Amino acid sequence: MIGWGRGLPVGLCVAALGLCLLIAAEIVTGAGTAAPEPTGRTGALAQIGPTDTALAPDRHGTWLEQILARPLFSQDRRPVEVAAAGVAGLPRLTGVVVTESQRVAIFAPASKGHPIIAQSGAHIGEYEVKGITDAGVTVAGPRGTTLLRPAFDPAHVPPVLPVPVLPRPLPIRR
Structure with a gap:
């Protein structure tokens, strides 16, 4: 039992170091850069249209033109x-x-x-x-x-409520 106590952490460290070296080797050699060919239903869906954002049309320019066409401080631009x-x-x-x-x-x-x-x-x-x-x-x-906006009836006069009179506290004698 005593041997497992020290051997387990050392074994985990060795395994982690081995995996890190494997990942580093794949990054350096470029292994795994080729994407697999799509098969089945996912292949048919991938062929429908481009999913790459680089191929999508850039509409920021048209949005900017539309925004700038409506000047902020124009005389005819008023809120409701x-x-x-x-x-x-x-x-x-x-x-x-x-x-x-x-x-x-x-x-x-x-x-x-x-x-x-x-x-x-x-x-x-x-x-x-x-x-x-x-x-x-x-x-x-x-x-x-x-x-x-909802408004109260100006002809309606709200009732005047009497102000309650509170009794005064008695002074404390010492």
Whole structure:
């Protein structure tokens, strides 16, 4: 048993040294540089098209031209207008519901009626709902494209809650 304790690490070191010499010999002589011929299904798939990235067309130049064609500080390059208060001719957006399967925008009714529930593509007056996200609702109409955000009713006055009066602590006597 005592002999195995020292012999095992020495044997592993010798085996590792032998493998390192074998790898070094293959690198120096260039053995194994020829790729094997593809056979079977992999050969048919390899012949479909080039997989080498050097043979693929370089599209970086066209991408760069497209990016530079749209100047960053151009006067006509503007973000979508954001309207929190609302747009004339469109009811006030009161809420947005976004789930995995459905996106719904809820608009305030014109009077005491039921709220208007719209999905993407719906028409409300002169405006069309283009998109609904949790950030708001994008509508397109006669005044362009606008991003609406939900807003509270300005006529509704929130109730004033009384401020609770807390009793004062008694001073500590020492």
